[in-house]
Amino acid sequence: MTSKTIKKMKAAITWFEIPARDLSRARKFYESILDIEMVDMDTGSDLKMSMFPVEEGGISGALCEQEEAYTPSTDGCLLYMNANPDLQTVLDKVEPNGGSVIQTKTQITDDYGYMAIIKDSEGNRVALHSEH
Template sequence: MKNNAVGWFEIPVNNMERAMSFYERILDLKLQRNMMGPLDMAWFPWTEEGTGSPGSLVKHPEFYVPSADGVLIYLTAHSGDLKNELAKVEPAGGKVIQKKTKISDEYGFMALILDSEGNRVALHSRK
């Protein structure tokens, strides 16, 4: 992780079950839920040896509010082509707000979505 600029990210949610279902469905992964007093978290899978940064969905009655206007996080489309993940966004309760767009030959493609909680999130793939 020392080579990653981001050490941890948190995506605010209002409804943890709905948000977990959304991300597990579109990214085809399993989140690990953890209750820490009033803080409810669902961790994205990661390993020390892997690339990228760890993070979680997070719900707290006072400190976290979903937003379409804040920091933009790019999540990797592990299928290799983000069109696969984009096809799952609306059936999972989200909205595509920018379709698959080429960044460059070197960096691949990106798209913007609103998740089930109203957060603006980007998806990225090389193809």
């Protein structure tokens, strides 16, 4: 029998990208529901990106628009976005901003808080999580 060294990671996620058909519309959607301000990034190419705000050392990502490389989808990985302090406040903003609620606020456990699943303005399936 051999022993295997298991590599430990600081975080399983280091960066994420959410496809957008219309970057301006997607940016407005996420800024509105999460009450944040995103930052456009100059990529020097036809790739358009707008970055989610992040504290130093935190994990962030961006909305990305490039016809050949990014296609919004309800299939594939499910990304959980921070909806603290109260998920319901965020959910109440989804439909007025062009999205839809797929799964309403649901308690995971007392320790893990609440989750919901939405479809964003671009047609992506995205999950939301909060402690309350």
